[in-house]
Amino acid sequence: MIISIASGKGGTGKTTVAANLALSLQDSGLVEDFNLLDCDVEEPNLHLFLDPGVVTETEITTFVPVVDQEKCTGCRKCVDICRFAALTFVRDKVLVFPALCHSCGGCQLVCEFGAIGDDSRSLGVVESGVVNGHAIHSGRIRIGEAMSPPLIKAVRRHEKEAELTIIDAPPGTSCPVIAAMRGADFVLLVTEPTPFGLHDLQLAVEAVKVLGIPAGLVINRADLGDSRVQEYAEREGLEILMQIPFERRFAEAYSRGQSIVDVSPEWREKFQRLYVRIAGIVEAKAS
């Protein structure tokens, strides 16, 4: 089973929920084998709460074209098919701008003369380690790189390696988030009861609907703000699976890189119940 933890708005507590869920499932008897994927590749931070110590780095690259000027006849087909202007033709020569390439391979397909070869551009690394006997894989995008979905997909290649995979998704509702949610069995949305929290939650819910994935809600800092998030969830039929209060000791623990269950062990059971409810929803949908 794959649970993707997403939010719409940033800073609502995706990583907090991911870390607490993992710590609560540890030795719980509920799930034998799980792993964690930090797909927030622009600012991975799950390792701050679940520190694997030593990690192995795997560089992830993507295709970019390289032109064999000897074979090139100057037909410009590669230039015409590229909608990102990664190739242009001046003075009888094709120029390549690798940073603009989206790796579709269209230039290679249309070249009848085999003049377009394979080169690569680094997207970043996947850092793999182990925390309490469970694998954690974090994507870390190369500084300056604009294209994160292929790196997110590389992180997600590890999801077949365990019975349960917990994905810490990036915020927002654009391509990187879709890359971190598509194919998941459940999307756990985390929000806060503020106008921004509500606004971005609505966008995230619409995205999840398009993907056709069952979803549920965690409201963090639930006793702040007003009740509009709760009212929205009710109207949408979005089940509120957990409400985490705004407590100073939770914030203090967070600032030290600790989790809620570290300072408040009774929350372990609440997170276990959260998992059991999610597993029930996923099972009900499958049958």
Place this chain on the structure above:
Amino acid sequence: MKVAITSQGPELRSQTDPRFGRAAWVIIIDPATKEFEAVDNSVNVNAFKGAGIQAATLIADKGADVLMTGHCGPNAFNTLNAAGVKVVNGITGTVEETLEKFIAGGAEYASDANVEGHAGQNR
């Protein structure tokens, strides 16, 4: 010889456009005869990405030897450089005034891009 000047309109008395890739028009002029062609750059104005590269290619295809514009980014500059087009940055006023300055020899060629790139840089 041909000089390309980025412009907000299709005439010699139009104001120059400080943008290069997304300039509304490019006026291609022969300084000797003052004959000119106004090239509509609206395709590149709305380009998703790589407007500078496309505009640079357009100018090279039109056979321009010199480009006079406000700001030229690194990808556009590299394309122009490969095409052998010299770049004059920081122009102001009308197309006509800019051309007069060029004819009077008041043009200084750039050796590098004079603005930072957007997303299409570095690897």
